Amino acid sequence: MPVSSRLLNTQKQCGGIPSKSVFFFLLLRFLYFITCKLQLADAFSHSNARAQGFTHSRTLRIKMLWFQGNSMQLAKHSFQLLLRNLSASKTALPVLTLFTKDPCPLCDEAKEVLEPYRNRFILQEVDITLPENSAWYDRYKFDIPVFHLNGQFLMMHRVNLSKLEKQLQKLEQQGAGG
Template identity: 90%
Template sequence: MHTATEESRSPTIKMLWFQGKSMQLAQYSFQLLRRNLSASKTALPVLTLFTKDPCPLCDEAKEVLEPYKNREVDITLPENSAWYERYKFDIPVFHLNGQFLMMHRVNISKLEKQLQKLEQQGAEG
């Protein structure tokens, strides 16, 4: 189902609707971002998801962010004990390029803003 709002958005943003969910989720197009970052010799962004099993919010986040996710960290593994101590009550937690981005629920708007910021920096650099 397409809405007027969807049709008026930038071609670099595609709107997705998930059945049974009341929120609208967006997927940022990595094609333009990759082209700009490749041209500027800047590394592609890395989205890290700090998770554990079981975690229903993490499962939902994985589904929503599948196009973005590059790395997953299971905080229950012994080698990740520092992350466990830091985030044991806050998962899922997301970092973008090693910096804290968000926790608990996916905020697509925030992610898109950060990706667009990286894209602009890549185009300027």
């Protein structure tokens, strides 16, 4: 799975947290994975060498060094990607909250319409049928999909691209201005 897909999946699992936190989380997860793999490979090479009666298993050591070298290159590349994304996203993306339920064909249609804009906001979905969202259910049960941008009502029923574009530009200008 490409890094961007893993990032989006992780971002959805973490409830739409800012990209800096997601990249930091992925980096830590990756480094932990590599450390575990290196420890397993090291333990395997030593046990395998003893089982075959070798005091020095040259072939296994060469393979181990090759694995370590490639892992370090991958870790270095991931760290550079992290730094590049952190510097590129000095301001947090706005959060577009979609109040929805399952099934919701209009919500599915709205998400398709929003797809070209996904790099300009974090989409957070709130299922109004969950018990903890009963206040939203009482408010929007007949109006979904409903959208809030950074906690403020934006639109309902259908995506209004001109309204969304206007508000995103306004937030981007505020973010660039200070």
